[in-house]
Amino acid sequence: MSVTFCYKIEVRFRDCDEFGHVNNAVYFTYLEETRHAYLRYLAGQGVSSNAADEKLPHGFVLVRTECDFLSEALPGDLLEIQLRVSKIGRSSFGYEYEIMNTSKSQLVARAKSVHVAYDRIKKRSKPIPEEFRAVLERAMQGLSETSIDVVSD
Amino acid sequence: MSVTFCYKIEVRFRDCDEFGHVNNAVYFTYLEETRHAYLRYLAGQGVSSNAADEKLPHGFVLVRTECDFLSEALPGDLLEIQLRVSKIGRSSFGYEYEIMNTSKSQLVARAKSVHVAYDRIKKRSKPIPEEFRAVLERAMQGLSETSIDVVSD
Amino acid sequence: MSVTFCYKIEVRFRDCDEFGHVNNAVYFTYLEETRHAYLRYLAGQGVSSNAADEKLPHGFVLVRTECDFLSEALPGDLLEIQLRVSKIGRSSFGYEYEIMNTSKSQLVARAKSVHVAYDRIKKRSKPIPEEFRAVLERAMQGLSETSIDVVSD
Amino acid sequence: MSVTFCYKIEVRFRDCDEFGHVNNAVYFTYLEETRHAYLRYLAGQGVSSNAADEKLPHGFVLVRTECDFLSEALPGDLLEIQLRVSKIGRSSFGYEYEIMNTSKSQLVARAKSVHVAYDRIKKRSKPIPEEFRAVLERAMQGLSETSIDVVSD
Numbered sequence: 001m002s003v004t005f006c007y008k009i010e011v012r013f014r015d016c017d018e019f020g021h022v023n024n025a026v027y028f029t030y031l032e033e034t035r036h037a038y039l040r041y042l043a044g045q046g047v048s049s050n051a052a053d054e055k056l057p058h059g060f061v062l063v064r065t066e067c068d069f070l071s072e073a074l075p076g077d078l079l080e081i082q083l084r085v086s087k088i089g090r091s092s093f094g095y096e097y098e099i100m101n102t103s104k105s106q107l108v109a110r111a112k113s114v115h116v117a118y119d120r121i122k123k124r125s126k127p128i129p130e131e132f133r134a135v136l137e138r139a140m141q142g143l144s145e146t147s148i149d150v151v152s153d
Numbered sequence: 154m155s156v157t158f159c160y161k162i163e164v165r166f167r168d169c170d171e172f173g174h175v176n177n178a179v180y181f182t183y184l185e186e187t188r189h190a191y192l193r194y195l196a197g198q199g200v201s202s203n204a205a206d207e208k209l210p211h212g213f214v215l216v217r218t219e220c221d222f223l224s225e226a227l228p229g230d231l232l233e234i235q236l237r238v239s240k241i242g243r244s245s246f247g248y249e250y251e252i253m254n255t256s257k258s259q260l261v262a263r264a265k266s267v268h269v270a271y272d273r274i275k276k277r278s279k280p281i282p283e284e285f286r287a288v289l290e291r292a293m294q295g296l297s298e299t300s301i302d303v304v305s306d
Numbered sequence: 307m308s309v310t311f312c313y314k315i316e317v318r319f320r321d322c323d324e325f326g327h328v329n330n331a332v333y334f335t336y337l338e339e340t341r342h343a344y345l346r347y348l349a350g351q352g353v354s355s356n357a358a359d360e361k362l363p364h365g366f367v368l369v370r371t372e373c374d375f376l377s378e379a380l381p382g383d384l385l386e387i388q389l390r391v392s393k394i395g396r397s398s399f400g401y402e403y404e405i406m407n408t409s410k411s412q413l414v415a416r417a418k419s420v421h422v423a424y425d426r427i428k429k430r431s432k433p434i435p436e437e438f439r440a441v442l443e444r445a446m447q448g449l450s451e452t453s454i455d456v457v458s459d
Numbered sequence: 460m461s462v463t464f465c466y467k468i469e470v471r472f473r474d475c476d477e478f479g480h481v482n483n484a485v486y487f488t489y490l491e492e493t494r495h496a497y498l499r500y501l502a503g504q505g506v507s508s509n510a511a512d513e514k515l516p517h518g519f520v521l522v523r524t525e526c527d528f529l530s531e532a533l534p535g536d537l538l539e540i541q542l543r544v545s546k547i548g549r550s551s552f553g554y555e556y557e558i559m560n561t562s563k564s565q566l567v568a569r570a571k572s573v574h575v576a577y578d579r580i581k582k583r584s585k586p587i588p589e590e591f592r593a594v595l596e597r598a599m600q601g602l603s604e605t606s607i608d609v610v611s612d
Contacts, residue, residue, distance in 0.1 A: 013323065013495045014331065014488045018381075020324045024215050025185065028178035029473045036472045040535055062177050066219035075324075076499055166342045166476065167335045167484065171534075173477045182320045189319045193382055228477075229346055330521050331491065334484035368483050372525035 002142035005041065005083045007034040008102070013075045021072035027109055028065060031097055034081040035113075047135055059129070060115045063092070067111040077103045085139040091125040092116045093136055155295030158194065158236045160187040161255070166228045174225035180262055181218060184250055187234040188266075200288055212282070213268045216245070220264040230256045238292040244278040245269045246289055308448035311347065311389045313340040314408070319381045327378035333415055334371060337403055340387040341419075353441055365435070366421045369398070373417040383409045391445040397431040398422045399442055461601030464500065464542045466493040467561070472534045480531035486568055487524060490556055493540040494572075506594055518588070519574045522551070526570040536562045544598040550584040551575045552595055 009030055017023040073079060079099055086096040097111040119126040128136070162183055170176040226232060232252055239249040250264040272279040281289070315336055323329040379385060385405055392402040403417040425432040434442070468489055476482040532538060538558055545555040556570040578585040587595070 012488065012492050014329060014491065016324055017320065018322055018324065018326045023182075023185075023320060024218060025178045025181035025320065028181055029176075029471065032176075032178065032473065033471050036534060062222060064219070064221045065177060066217070068217045069215060075495060165335065165339050167338065167482060169477055170473065171475055171477065171479045176473060178473065182318065185320065186318050189381060228342060329488075329491075330524060331484045331487035334487055335482075338482075338484065368528060370525070370527045371483060372523070374523045375521060 003082045004085050004139040005038040007037045007081045009033060009079050009081065011073050011075050011077045011079060016075055021074055024069065027067050027099065027111065030079065030081055030099060031111055031113060034083050038083060042135060047131065059117060061118045062113060063116050064114040065112065067109055069109050071101065071106050071108050073101050073108050077101050079108065085136050088133065088136050088140060091127050093128060156235045157238050157292040158191040160190045160234045162186060162232050162234065164226050164228050164230045164232060169228055174227055177222065180220050180252065180264065183232065183234055183252060184264055184266060187236050187250065191236060195288060200284065212270060214271045215266060216269050217267040218265065220262055222262050224254065224259050224261050226254050226261050230254050232261060238289050241286065241289050241293060244280050246281060309388045310391050310445040311344040313343045313387045315339060315385050315387065317379050317381050317383045317385060322381055327380055330375065333373050333405065333417065336385065336387055336405060337417055337419060340389050344389060348441060353437065365423060367424045368419060369422050370420040371418065373415055375415050377407065377412050377414050379407050379414050383407050385414065391442050394439065394442050394446060397433055399434060462541045463544050463598040464497040466496045466540045468492060468538050468540065470532050470534050470536045470538060475534055480533055483528065486526050486558065486570065489538065489540055489558060490570055490572060493542050493556065497542060501594060506590065518576060520577045521572060522575050523573040524571065526568055528568050530565050530567050532560050532567050536560050538567065544595050547592065547595050547599060550586055552587060
């Protein structure tokens with residue numbers, strides 16, 4: 001399964017807790033920042049506002065997430081989060097993530113998330129919009145944005 | 154499986170994101186606060202420092218956590234987190250959680266976490282200390298601190 | 307200058323940093339939570355939505371804040387934040403705060419904030435709405451909600 | 460007063476609140492990250508561990524901070540925080556900061572902080588260590604690390 005999008009984040013002092021390493025809850029923030037950066041990237045590629053622009057998060061809800069913690073990360077460490085599209089259903093899709101500590105060439109965490117297209121008026125799930133489905137399918141087939149490298153937090 | 158410990162947390166404005174509801178990463182903070190409150194409670198009950206006092210977190214590492222999000226919570230909502238001991242192994246044990254929105258009598262989230270006893274000197278897992286194992290076993294059998302109700306953040 | 311509103315917050319583990327005590331930035335979250343709780347309280351007292359209900363923050367912007375740190379606070383400590391209305395201008399007003407560690411009867415911090423009524427359409431300051439001005443003036447004269455005690459985070 | 464150190468931070472989605480812009484408390488985290496990056500930079504320049512390495516924060520305590528908020532910042536905006544040494548006393552020194560939104564060439568905030576050298580054993584202030592004092596004095600005279608540009612979060 002090829003990498004769809006890479007995002008680099010430097011660990012902040014405030015991301016860490018009393019143990020001096022990144023707090024577990026913050027890894028879910030790293031996943032979220034990666035998703036948002038991916039959507040900004042897609043918007044920059046002209047994927048329309050019905051699919052994946054800045055407003056897209058309003059159209060999807062996160063219904064599940066999970067993370068396995070493999071090694072610790074410290075303030076100032078540079079992390080690379082690799083996002084993959086892992087499954088596509090009628091109204092839901094899933095991402096998988098690997099978080100690498102590039103300062104130490106070490107795998108820090110593996111994670112997953114599941115997102116559902118949601119009609120906030122009718123208050124129920126809806127099919128994934130076609131244009132965004134096409135983006136996801138190309139990503140899953142490795143035909144698309146592989147090896148994008150956005151350097152920043 | 155009976156409830157081992159209950160903890161109440163009021164949702165802060167800062168816990169919420171642009172969508173006006175509690176951000177996904179913050180639920181993992183709520184789980185963590187519940188675990189810490191449980192350990193403080195145990196310490197108050199005389200469970201010794203080798204088992205479950207304030208320093209105990211140093212003796213265990215979180216290796217996995219997951220959460221299913223069922224409904225949203227808003228600033229000022231009062232949440233009740235119910236913690237259960239769900240499994241006990243040689244060197245690891247698991248908690249399960251239900252987060253209720255007591256302001257709306259609504260289930261907000263279901264979650265799990267897995268913790269491993271860890272020797273930081275030898276850098277490898279170790280057996281769960283006997284005194285804490287006994288606490289966990291009594292909790293799992295429903296013989297113990299069921300229905301503790303700590304009212305605070 | 308009499309106390310206008312009191313709010314209690316229990317220190318979370320996540321509020322703390324590598325030094326094991328509450329991180330400096332988090333004190334500004336405590337101030338903010340106190341302001342929001344005060345507005346919720348006023349809304350409950352019937353102060354109308356044009357003045358101080360849940361939406362009021364949209365009508366004011368924070369333009370300045372400051373804090374002196376006097377002692378540290380630790381996970382599980384119970385803090386009491388005392389808010390006072392300290393000055394009222396045409397379009398701006400100020401709060402002052404004292405943060406007490408009730409677990410140790412110790413003054414933790416002193417702080418101030420300045421807020422400006424803001425017209426988001428015309429993008430400029432506007433006079434403080436009359437109903438809210440009346441609330442502030444009564445608070446400043448000590449004629450009002452003194453010694454409110456809201457127990458929770 | 461010349462700039463001592465510059466640090467770039469990209470605004471995270473999680474840094475923002477219900478209003479969609481960076482929450483006031485988070486600006487104090489940006490200041491802190493800039494200070495820590497400066498200390499890491501000094502450590503890399505060979506300023507010894509008694510003065511300004513990773514452990515230096517343990518030797519100083521933050522006693523006061525303040526911030527004026529001038530414009531808002533949004534998710535994905537790139538901020539540049541300019542740090543200046545603004546005063547040096549016997550046991551305390553001060554930094555001043557300007558936060559620029561480089562995405563919009565706009566001044567976002569002005570801030571200050573005061574730090575005191577502290578003996579944690581004797582629990583009282585102590586003189587600023589000589590080596591670090593020399594660093595601060597050179598910085599204040601504009602003889603030193605002006606226009607350092609660290610690109611990252």
